[in-house]
Amino acid sequence: MQFNQYLNETCSKQNSLVCVGLDVDLEKIPGFLKKKKDAQVNFSKAIIDATAEYAAAFKINTAFFEAYGEDGWRAMREIVNYIPDNIVKIADAKRGDIGNTSKMYAKAFFEELSFDAITVNPYLGHDAVKPFLSKKDKGIFVLCHTSNAGAEDFQKFTGNNQKLFELVAKKVDSWNEKNNCGLVVGATFPKEMKHVRGLVPKLPFLVPGLGAQGGDFDLAVKYATDNRRSGAIFNFSRNIIYASSGADFAGKAADQAKKMRDEINNRINI
């Protein structure tokens, strides 16, 4: 099945547009867990068990595992294998390099690890992105307009009556021959999100910025989904996975994931 179709069907079946972000920082997980071996794995498994019911996707932030070397990489493998088969598995790795190198990154995340999709950086252009697109059932989310303050530095650079992030959106749309391309568009810049949605009506968005970063729910849901129960997934990391630092962390994470799901679904007027 084409990745974008799989993503939409998963959102429908789960009745959720929530992506739970596993940015598992050993400094932030409950104290009673962090003293034990395999703390990243045990914490993540408990979060997955508690929140899978309310999620369309899990997104693993690779940096938080690379920071612990090969032990972290092994933890990442255990965690991605633990995510239920009916939920989309995204590697938030922001990779991208010349062709023969991107091919190795695609091998790392799509073959050696069993992710369904990966986030990709567009700066090196089409030949850096193409190796991630060879299989229709494996998808990419290309950085378009990110949620951080630094997005202003280069992504809004303007020429020929368009901004860089607009050019990126249109180029990615032209690369979407296998219906497996999407964009990362941050909720913290709603005006820009509205504009991108107008440019590329069919590409799914992966939307960071609604949780700890403070993006506006009304605008983000309106612009990203176009009032459809598909077309976007909204990532929440810190405000779900660290909802409590006590023994009840998993239960509180589930409450928060359900709440985020409902906050979004209640804003879709269909």
Next chain:
Amino acid sequence: MQFNQYLNETCSKQNSLVCVGLDVDLEKIPGFLKKKKDAQVNFSKAIIDATAEYAAAFKINTAFFEAYGEDGWRAMREIVNYIPDNIVKIADAKRGDIGNTSKMYAKAFFEELSFDAITVNPYLGHDAVKPFLSKKDKGIFVLCHTSNAGAEDFQKFTGNNQKLFELVAKKVDSWNEKNNCGLVVGATFPKEMKHVRGLVPKLPFLVPGLGAQGGDFDLAVKYATDNRRSGAIFNFSRNIIYASSGADFAGKAADQAKKMRDEINNRINI
């Protein structure tokens, strides 16, 4: 010592501007090695032993190790630890993400692994780059104008009488407070390299594209170094490390590294 100063002193002491790129593909290393355990490590150690005399830096392409999961990560660790202390150790990882994530990438490559420098992607802007700059003795090379065909897609996007890669060069120059920033500028676009060198006279360049990618030696050495015996290092991967597929691979790699060193040094007219 500031990273850029360390880089220049290493180039002087080694009398070399060669960076040996360890893009260690198990499909391409000599047959008699690839059947054995730890093939990536054994191959890399032999290449390092043979070429260190002629090199200012070794650059490990992380994709080629991530493709083998935690075994690959362990191999990367063994290899970086094996590089002699007097040679610069670069992680060609092309990372970059929002602040709290870039901080974890910096931890992964500068603390957990013992690299001196990392390649960084600028698309997310200053807050994505800043966490890599907190220690003066750890450096970055930010992608400016890359060596691949896709460099045309976004890096040459033009506005306000400048191109994106020019804006990147100037921004990185403004971030160079600790003298630990450099740029990746490909040898396959000499006109653009000349222009960048004019914009930022002080930033060191990491130059890919002279080996298998076919860049012009005369122009690249002229523009990247400004006729100094510092200011740039030139990367060679495939044409050194796969110079022979036989039992003589290390000797042939040494011959090729020496040849590349001399090809560069002979073009510096001082």
